[in-house]
Amino acid sequence: MLTSNLPLYANMVASGVLIGVIYALIALGLTIVFGVMRVVNFAHGELVVVGMYLGYLMWSAFGLSPIVAMPISAIIMFCAGYLLQTGLINRFIRRPHHVQVILFVGLALCITGLHMIIFGPEARPISSAASFEVVELGFLQLDAVRLYGALAALALIALLLAFLRYSDTGASIRAAADNPIGAAAIGLRVNRVFAITAGIGLACAGAAGTLIAPIFDTQPYLASDMTTMAFVVVIIGGLGSVVGALVGGVLIGISESIAALVINPAMKSMISYGLLIAMLLIRPQGLFGGRQR
């Protein structure tokens, strides 16, 4: 039975890994903002949906494929994040958590409302030629949009890791994350570092949104699912950990695929939440979570 279904299981695992990498990029945006500023962005899913609409617009207006549109979305969203942080969020950094929650929930509602007004409630699918293509690797049949999306997401994650590890700005971000008061004391412009971090967070959301747009049809109400999924991934991977986001994303992608195949497709989300609860019970800091400040 298992042998005869092996290609099916292998395909599902591969599909889970591919979508998991894109989930990781979504979660990375959330975790990096939290890791540096200790601010939980409850509007993260809405920002992913902004990236999806950007991808949809570039495809429908100029015929750009999501892979080509992705860096443009990332740049637009980076600028938006920078401005949002300097204009709004910096004023709330040292406020109580519940005030921050209200700010981000309000922001989320505004973004969804704007999507409804501008684009309407209907789904906006991207149906390019790649939407119906598969790439065959032996007995594996990989969905082309997932494969290209995952590769692009992986490249972006690698680039981001290199930037954080080897650039001066990356070192400043790590310093501000580690000890913002100490960083300020040695002359680091912490608010500027926060703005760059928010820009990176939104760029990840925007890029991931554009990559995922041909897989999940764009609509305003996807946002809450995206936010929840990002939280599940970062909690499993460990809040603030980049590697944790990658591992958590892939884990969720695979578990959803296998659960749908083995248990019941209607209950595939149950496995993600089951994993989340188990993680909170066994290792609350997540797989790669560090010490708590």
Place this chain on the structure above:
Amino acid sequence: MAKQISRRTILKAAAASAVVGAVPIRSWAAESAKIGVILPTSGVFAFPGQQSRKGIEYAALVNKERNGPNMEFIFADTESKPENGRVAAEKLIRQGCTALIGAWDTGATISAAQAVETAKVPLLINIGSAPQITEQGFTQIFRNFASVSSMIASAVTRIHELVTTQKVMPKSAVVLYVNDTFGQSALASLDAIWEKAKVPIKIVDKIGYDVRAKDLSVEVAKAKATGAELVLPITRTNDAIMIVREMVKQKYNPMAIIGPGSPGPYERAFTDALGKFGDDYMICVPWWNPRNPRAKVIAERYEKMEKGNRFELNVGFSFEAVEVMADAVKRAKSNDPAAIHAALKTTNIEDHIMYGGPIRFDEKGQNPNIGVALLQNRDGVPTVVGPQQITMAAPAFPMRPFAGR
């Protein structure tokens, strides 16, 4: 001798006129009947909810042009939340609505039905198919839409008619269904009726998925693994798009895809998203009658007015709800809820746009004469291919493989 008009007579006449003039002569016809419309115009069902609203507004325009009764429509949004049906109904009744139309979604309709029952205000259901709506003893509701059980029974008849008239007969079928109230009711009805109708095709698996599913690759892979020659999706629009997209990618080419009573794949969103891959898909749903010249004119005018929108099920039944209400208000000669309720009870509209027999309501408020057509997407346009009396083209069966298109 002619009687002279004295100054006193003139004064008396003037005073009498003033008194009569002061008393408002109110005619029901001069006053607008306030009709409340409950729809999910935001939230997950916003797309069909907004389509339904367009149908109501279009019918209101046509009613005005035809010098129909004076009606004012007041809209309330349920935000796709079932519990908001009651809140919306109560709000509209407080605003002076003497009859309601709605609520598209079964849960919201049942919730609204409780409010109209208390207030004794009639509710005309444009869309909402769960059988329990008319089985709970409500006295104020009227449904001009098929219950899911009758819709599925008619759909099974259409499928049976189709497969028995073809040269090749599929042996097995797989059901892919959306796992919500509608999907589960439809699945239960399909199970019961399939057996009863003795359709010579074995249902080999039933695969459910979440109403908010974003990806149906696993579900389609499971369906493909069954080797079923017939795919019966119980869907809405987005999930139907995802199913076909996955079938193309996974090279799953059954003899036919037939949605039994499934809303969605006749929408422009479906045919635009899938292009040639959306063709040959079949759906069994209540539909407008293409053989009725008036229905044809109404549908064509709507599609010209609302570029990018199709005159489909949501628009059609919402349009017809206004026509039924106008007929009732006209016969009631009153804006009183009880009079409108009494008039709705005696509705008998022979010539109407949606396919089926005369619009009449039985003792439970259900119109038992709603017809179900078999549609097939042809060159991106849903075309009636059954039953025989309204068919516009012969069905393409088996469907063309995706790769050869």
